[in-house]
Amino acid sequence: MNTIWSDYVQNTGTLYLSRSLRFSDEYKKAYMNAFDIADRKRILEIGCGPGALTQALARWYPDAEILGTDRDAAFIRFAAQQAPGIRFMEADATALPFEDQSFDVVISNTVQEHIEPSLFFGEQSRVLKPGGVCLVLSARRGVNITADCVEEKSSLEKEIWARVEAVGQDVNNRYGVGKYAMSESKLPRTMEQYGFHQVSTRYLTVNLTPDNPENSKESAYAMINAHRQTSLDAVESLPLIAPGAVSEVVSSSL
Numbered sequence: 001m002n003t004i005w006s007d008y009v010q011n012t013g014t015l016y017l018s019r020s021l022r023f024s025d026e027y028k029k030a031y032m033n034a035f036d037i038a039d040r041k042r043i044l045e046i047g048c049g050p051g052a053l054t055q056a057l058a059r060w061y062p063d064a065e066i067l068g069t070d071r072d073a074a075f076i077r078f079a080a081q082q083a084p085g086i087r088f089m090e091a092d093a094t095a096l097p098f099e100d101q102s103f104d105v106v107i108s109n110t111v112q113e114h115i116e117p118s119l120f121f122g123e124q125s126r127v128l129k130p131g132g133v134c135l136v137l138s139a140r141r142g143v144n145i146t147a148d149c150v151e152e153k154s155s156l157e158k159e160i161w162a163r164v165e166a167v168g169q170d171v172n173n174r175y176g177v178g179k180y181a182m183s184e185s186k187l188p189r190t191m192e193q194y195g196f197h198q199v200s201t202r203y204l205t206v207n208l209t210p211d212n213p214e215n216s217k218e219s220a221y222a223m224i225n226a227h228r229q230t231s232l233d234a235v236e237s238l239p240l241i242a243p244g245a246v247s248e249v250v251s252s253s254l
């Protein structure tokens with residue numbers, strides 16, 4: 001049973017919380033415009049994790065048959081519990097257990113960057129019907145602007161976060177997290193290389209800024225909580241991954 005991602009890379013509940021914000025109905029119209037798959041019947045999600053996008057797809061395309069898949073058994077168990085009306089199953093994206101030409105749409109969110117492209121795209125191309133659509137979603141990195149009032153200031157905190165980041169980097173290297181990340185211009189060319197035609201790129205903005213007055217108090221709290229929980233997870237996972245990494249810093253500073 002594979003639970004590498006949920007054990008070492010991202011906590012199930014936290015990932016679900018942050019992706020539920022990213023795929024909230026507030027952005028339904030923008031996503032549906034970008035996807036342009038309203039008339040498609042069979043939709044396969046690859047690497048669905050805890051299933052927030054799968055749930056959104058089920059809400060937005062109620063007439064479609066939707067299947068969420070992931071290699072991580074714990075994510076699939078969680079996803080199925082959260083949404084008993086949706087079909088989820090364990091499946092490795094590099095060897096999909098489906099017949100050739102069996103889906104109208106394949107979709108993934110932040111999965112391509114972790115899987116060797118010839119297998120990732122090759123398998124999706126194989127299971128897509130002729131004329132089918134392959135949607136590859138990703139989040140643009142490097143646009144986090146942290147307000148001064150929440151930036152870590154003390155040298156102890158800086159040292160702790162440096163340790164946390166170093167451990168996180170080790171985990172990423174060990175499990176190939178982000179190993180196949182590519183630029184926005186390389187991704188379409190790569191898809192063409194693997195036989196996809198009419199490849200295009202679309203952008204949409206998801207406003208996860210808690211201090212934006214347009215956001216409700218509830219969603220602002222949810223955004224802060226998702227961010228906070230992501231940081232806490234990084235620290236809490238340390239005893240399992242790198243025992244002593246932070247306590248050494250804290251005790252040597254006392």
Ligand SMILES: C[S@@+](CC[C@H](N)C(=O)[O-])C[C@H]1O[C@@H](n2cnc3c(N)ncnc32)[C@H](O)[C@@H]1O
Pocket residue numbers: 005006015016019046047048049050051052053069070071072075091092093094108109110111114115
């Ligand atoms: C960054 S997470 C994204 C999860 C989900 N798409 C979301 O946005 O919440 C990457 C996901 O890819 C899955 N994954 C990585 N390699 C995989 C593979 N070979 N087959 C299937 N899933 C894979 C992981 O288990 C994890 O759930």
